Amino acid sequence: MKKLFFSLFVLLLLGTSNIASAACAYMNVHNSGASVAVNGSSDVYGPFSISCLGVVSFTFEDLSGNNPTSTINHLIERMVGGSWQVVSQTTSYGQRSVTRTFFPTATGSYRYRIVNSGQSVVRNWRMEGRIPLFTIPGAR
16 A cells, blocks of 8 residues: 555656646546437546646547547636636547646636537547646745
8 A cells, every 4th residue: 555655646746747837746547438318518627626726637538539520629627616717718529538637726626528519429538638736845
């Protein structure tokens, strides 16, 4: 058990941000899903808490086949006053892989959501990302 915590601590220290405003410890995240219907949506990741303002990145992969034809809206949303508000968005057209990077301007609860606005079902997808966990005390 001690080895597990030590390994996690080392990974967190190695994954620090180079941004001058804060030194954040980061965590790598993964998720996958299936069957997002036309006009349907799916939470790709979240909700997750951001307490250190550092770069957030997600790479989304459409695994629907050799030539995906989906039109997907990629939304990063923040909980404000009890409802989700879009803080960053982009649309992909038939792309197999999309990388989303954004810099949050406020701490709080966030989520990454997709909306299938195309004409075909997104059969399978996966995501890898990197989110800031907390500010490293004493680091600049």
